[in-house]
Amino acid sequence: MQLFGSSGTRGVVGEEFTPELVRRVAAAVATVWDADRIAVARDTRLSGGPLADVAAGTLAAAGADVDRLGVLPTPGVAYYCATASVPALLLTASHNPPAYNGIKLLGADGTELFVDAYERVEAAVGDDALAAWDAVGDARQVDGVADEYRADLLAHLDREAVAAADLTVAVDPGHGAGSSISPDFLRELGCAVRTVHADPDGHFPGRDPEPVAENLTDLRRLVRTTDADVGIAHDGDADRAIFVDETGAVVDGDTSLAALAAAELSRIDRTASGDVAVVSAVNVSQRLVDVVADAGAELDLTPIGSTHLVTRVRDRRRAGDRVPIAGEGNGGIFFPRYRLTRDGIYAAGKFLELLADADATASEVVAPFTDYHLVRENLTYDDDAERARLLDAAETYAHEADVALDTTDGYRLDYGDAWVLVRPSGTEPKVRIYAEARDADRASTLATDLRRRLDAAR
Template identity: 65%
Template sequence: MKLFGSSGTRGVAGEQLTPEFVLRVAKAAGTVWETDRAVVARDTRTTGEMFTNAAASGLASVGTDVDRLGVAPTPAVVRYCDAESIPAVLITASHNPPEYNGVKLVGADGVELPVHRLEKIEEHILAEEFAVAAWDSVGTTRRVDSANRDYVDEMLATVDRDTIADANLTVALDPGHGAGVLTSPDFYRELGCKVITVNAQPDGHFPGRQPEPVEKNLSDLGRLVRVSEADVGIAHDGDADRAIFFDEHGQYIEGDTSLAALAASQLDAGDTTVAAVNVSQRLVDVCDDVGADLQLTPIGSTNIITRIRELWADGATIPIAGEGNGGIFFPNYRLVRDGGFIGAKFLELVAERPASEVVSPYTDYHNVRVNLTYETETELDAMLDAAAAYAAEADAEPNTKDGYRLDYGDAWVLVRPSGTEPKVRIYAEARDADRAETLAEEARDALETARP
């Protein structure tokens, strides 16, 4: 696909992503969907209202009525789609920096569109083939204010509310000025937790921290956990489909570590889990221990969702899936990454023992991540050619499902282009920190040397 990547389409607002483009996406989606009603919603970014206006206009122009949800987390939007059996144009750039925005398309079943449906919409965008309605058949717009509350109510009815409430937990929460500000504080309080917050005002400038919930952006949350003596810290990204944690000592918990801990609590022998090609050995170990099958996909929620659906068709049982960036699926609940729900499932574990003990069996690996930015396609091609040459010369068989992954037994390294930003990402993992650093540095040197 030329326009849609691993999680929709994204770009710098006003440059790669324009209102005209969003209008065309919405017109094409409405044409392909052939629905009389659809949803438009957004996260808190400053350009969100501009792009939702364009999306609503595009849908209306092909005769589709529009339910406008305003600012809502991605999981609240997909719940609304499923409940109402209507699709959505969701304006969000998730974890990307504030200047970015994006478009994510959700089906009437409340699941992000699979690749073949995105390809069909992309064909209409590129060919500019739209089923434009006559003047007396254009769509109308209405405001819907209940989506966020309904989403919280459904989570409250699904998680183990009594166990969490009985534990008297204190939660330090950092929604990162994103859409989760409107749902997660109330949700965790209604679970019976004492909730203290930082960066809990909706603000598309993201003044307190960058939207991506990685360690370097979450120092305020770590301090809040320590000062307040909270039992756990929880952080979201811009659209609240991720959850990253701190333990009771204010120590950052790697996303791969919390995924492994949650997987160990969910998986039984004969189950299947799905993860991306940058999967940590932590999850591999869990699957080996319990006798579960691990299926790998290219990176990105769309690819994981597609593989889950394929496995379901073959009768597989998949209680958990996801990536080590805090984006975890509980498919038996809903086929979406849901930061609020992920946090609650982790609280169920913390209610029984401290967070540090929950994750301690999965902390023996060290991860390194390097991002190399590029400005031109020529520069990207040169780095990818260098990655191919580096992989061919390595003392390991490369996995080319998504980029180049080299497994050495005691460690691994992966080089791949980002699907959402102009970056080539390098991931490395090993039990020894120096070994992980060395693998990442060797890969980076190979790519940097090849720049034009």
């Protein structure tokens, strides 16, 4: 897919991402879905309101009634879709910088569209199907969805156990769509809550939307100064969660995924039918590889991006297999038995359950999964020609190395004691490099060597 990539379509507003693009995608959605009602929602970005108006107007002009949900996290939109049986067009650029916006599409079952469904919409871009003057749709504002979604979260978590643990939680929604939900949800879960950057603001004045270590200085300080048991950070649409332990150290997303996966796999009924699989992407950490192997389950790898993960989970479940958890090391985790959508707020609740069940600190809970060191680097490019040179150099490097090679998505080289992956981003003009090893210097050397080769190709 050229337009939708690995997780919707995104771009800088006024450059790659324009009102006309929104109109064209909304028209394609109306054509392909042919639905009586379609929901429209957005995150807190400044461009979200005007662009949501464009989308809603286009859908109504095509004959669909439009449910306007306003600002709502992606998993909250998914909740609405699943309970109201209505598909949705969501204006969000997730973790991208404030100048970006984008579109995600969710089906009437609350699941982000599968690859084949996105392909059908992409193929229809440019096909405008307008309704007759007397058949245009109506738009209505739908209120109360945030409260209903929060209640649904609480109903699917062990509220009593978390409340009994008497946890103090520091939360950083990053001025995003989780700001009006996550802190209140955590209070209702029975936690004492401290907040930073919890006011919805499309300028993102406190930090950029991506919850990576360099953006979480304020949250780390808040954890230390308030003696919080754990810190929780979200991205712009709150479909991801990254944790900070009680010492103020950021817990790598691969580590928290491994810890949560171990807990989910420990509860699997081995007498039930169907194979047990965990679905992750080709940049999977050895932490998760070890957890899945220890549990006697299967690890199923996909190209990077939530669209590919949900598609594989769907296929495995249709085949009769059980998938208790899926996700990537960026904090985006699926709990398919709850809902096949990445949900950073639900993931936060599951991590708090883990602390309560273990009666241990956050650092103690994740300690068994911290044996590896992961290095991530990004190389930006200016145009398609430079991108091609970088990827040509990556291909040459991969085939020259005398190691096992996986080309599911980019080039992953497995050295036995370490691995390195190079691939183009599906959402930004970047080529990404990942390297992991038990020894930090080994991982850094692998990443640096590959980066130097690519830089030389510029």
